[in-house]
Amino acid sequence: MPDPVAVNQMFARIARRYDRANRLLSGGADRWWRRRLVAAVRRSRPQIVLDLATGSGDVAFALARALPAGIEIMGMDFCLPMLAEAEVKKVRLGGCPNVSFRAGDGLALPLADASVDAVTIAFGLRNMADRGRALREMRRVLRAPHGRLFVLEFSQPAPWFRPFYYGYLRHVLPRLARWITGDRTAYDYLGATIGDFPSRDQLDGEFRAAGFSAVRGIGLTLGIVALHEAAV
Ligand SMILES: C[S@@+](CC[C@H](N)C(=O)[O-])C[C@H]1O[C@@H](n2cnc3c(N)ncnc32)[C@H](O)[C@@H]1O
Numbered sequence: 001m002p003d004p005v006a007v008n009q010m011f012a013r014i015a016r017r018y019d020r021a022n023r024l025l026s027g028g029a030d031r032w033w034r035r036r037l038v039a040a041v042r043r044s045r046p047q048i049v050l051d052l053a054t055g056s057g058d059v060a061f062a063l064a065r066a067l068p069a070g071i072e073i074m075g076m077d078f079c080l081p082m083l084a085e086a087e088v089k090k091v092r093l094g095g096c097p098n099v100s101f102r103a104g105d106g107l108a109l110p111l112a113d114a115s116v117d118a119v120t121i122a123f124g125l126r127n128m129a130d131r132g133r134a135l136r137e138m139r140r141v142l143r144a145p146h147g148r149l150f151v152l153e154f155s156q157p158a159p160w161f162r163p164f165y166y167g168y169l170r171h172v173l174p175r176l177a178r179w180i181t182g183d184r185t186a187y188d189y190l191g192a193t194i195g196d197f198p199s200r201d202q203l204d205g206e207f208r209a210a211g212f213s214a215v216r217g218i219g220l221t222l223g224i225v226a227l228h229e230a231a232v
Helices: 006-025 029-043 058-066 080-092 131-141 160-179 184-197 200-209
Strands: 048-052 071-075 100-105 116-120 148-152 213-220 225-231
Touching: 006 029, 006 048, 006 080, 006 160, 029 058, 029 116, 029 148, 029 213, 029 225, 048 058, 058 071, 058 080, 058 100, 058 116, 071 080, 080 100, 116 131, 131 148, 131 200, 160 184, 184 225, 200 213
Parallel strands: 048 071, 048 116, 071 100, 116 148
Antiparallel strands: 148 225, 213 225
């Protein structure tokens, strides 16, 4: 599992170039993946949403655009420079009064039990130092019986596509990333964590072990990314 201090320092180093790197390295697909996540959240009609590992806030802002105006959206991350980027973006977008950002660790959420209706986490679960503990924390803060967890994360693609994909992760992505961010090690780490990450079925099993029910995951873009949904 990743070392949280190293993860925090790495995101702090790349915070200012994070959005640009995302767009270029995913060929713009990251926006479409987040839109799929937001559409699923919208169907669950939450009143309070926690966007954990919010980073520069793209999911939180996409939720604010898609959900009715009175819905409260809280973006949380343990990396302060990423949250600073989110705050800059918030001002640029005209304020978004229903979106707030606060510091917090996914392994010990600074929130009361049963205090939110939906938890979203996009490309953040892979970075948690203890995935089981992070999932149990998300379960703890969700309200029963309607609380829902939505996880967007890299996954293991269709078998025929794996050689091309792993070739891209190993040889192309680090070079592109170094050119875009000036920090090669950050994206070496990305390739390694994606390669080591559990398959869709394995991850669904971890959700059940953390106390979630009605777990389901769908593959997006040949399965390189999966959208998982689970109920409390
Ligand atoms: C790849 S970024 C994803 C950001 C955003 N969700 C997105 O879709 O662009 C991963 C984020 O997870 C955050 N993170 C990693 N471990 C964390 C933890 N234990 N608690 C809170 N945030 C964490 C990092 O600081 C980083 O901002």
